[in-house]
Amino acid sequence: MLLLFESVVFFGILLISVAVMSKALNVEIVNHKYQALDGLRGICAGLVAIFHIFWRAGGADDTFWSISYLGGHEIKRAVLMMGEVSVGIFFMLSGFLFFKKALNNTFDVKKFFISRALRIYPPVFISLIIIFVISAIINHGKITTSPYWFYQALPFINEYKGSVVNGLPINITNSGVFWTLVWEVRLYIAIPLLFLLMKIIPFKKSFITLLIISVIALSKFYFIDKSHAAFITYFLVGFLVATTEDKKIKYANVIAFIVLMAALFLTRQAYSPTTALYLLPFFYLVKNQANLFGILTSYPIKVIGISSFSIYLLHGIM
Incomplete structure (x- = not known):
């Protein structure tokens, strides 16, 4: 109960x-058809920030980055689920929104890459400058970092290794969020290829379903790392929902709440390829305007949603 109370307090402050x-x-806030998805993004951004607050409460022995101090397996599992399921939903949201673009005949590859680069990298640059200044202050004004630290810290398509900035690992100073941007960049590179592919594939739902089955099967036989397969499956579930038609569903909020609770009950590891499938019905319902009784379309939650990238990048530094 204490964990729940603390989470509610932290989220309330945010x-x-x-x-x-x-x-x-x-x-x-600009009104559009998928307002509930903005709210869902806001909830997830808040939960990731709270998730990292619990990690930051670790002791000096583990660089203040641990949840081993939390008593009981179920409490630790709840904290992990709070952050990791939220990251998975972020991937589903990205998959949905950008695959929607790939399904549009007016998709412009050049404009897409420019818009994505401008969306991702300027805020990342600013966050790195803030990290450099704060770490230098903590290090008593001493600049002890490699001249290549900035390049090493940037998220590209390669596995993220991070960097050390004035004696502090960047994965500690920003709560290690950049690894998710690597997967976002990989998605951006895939979208133009999918745009070309979708032009020649008539049965899009069947094709995406086959991809999901293939990724899960490959992970079962260890041809793909399980967590990597999970991230890909989250994207693919977003793709699949993007291929469905919009429809008004009776009792959508009640059903969405029930299937969300069922998905969380069934989930043992958020970064498992099957977890995205558990969340698929819930995500489909939110896409079709299930707003969890108005929570996802409330002004504060939607504002967090449109501010989510800034919150995501800066909460660890603060």
């Missing part, structure tokens, strides 16, 4: 802070 700042800055 909610109030973002809502007050947004009102002060007169932030306007």
Whole structure:
């Protein structure tokens, strides 16, 4: 119960802070068909931030990055689920939104890459500069980092190794969020290829379903790392939902709540290829305007959603 109480308090503080700042800055939210997805992104961003707060409460022996202090297997599992399922849903959201673009005949590859680069890298650059300044202050003004640290810290398509900035590992200073951007960049590279592929494939749902089955099968026989297969499956589930038609579903909120609870009950590891399948019905319902009784379309939650990338990059530094 204490864990639940602390999580609610942390999320409440985030909610109030973002809502007050947004009102002060007169932030306007553009209404669109998939508003509940913005809210879902906001919930996930908040849960990832809370997840990392629990990790940061580790002791000095493990560089303040551990949940071993939490008593009981189920409590640790709950904390892991809080962050890792949220990251998985982030991947589903990206898969859905960008595969939607790949299904559009007006898709422009050049504009897509430019928009993605401008979306990802300027905020990353700013976060790295903040990390450099703060780590230098902590290091009593001493600059002890490699001249290549900035390049090493940037997320590209290769497996993310990170960097050490003025004596502090970057995966500690920013809560290790850059590895997920590597998978986002990989998705961006795949989208133009999928755009070309979708032009010649008539049965898109069947094709994506076959890909999901193939990835899960390959992971079962250890041809693909299990966690990598999980990330790919999250993207593919987003693709699959993108191929479905929009429809109004009766009792969508009640059904969405039930299938979400069932998915969380069934999940033993968030980074397992089958977990995305458990979450598929819930994601499909949210795409079709299930808003969990108004929670996902409330102003503060949607504001967190549109601010989610900044929150994601900066919460670890703060």
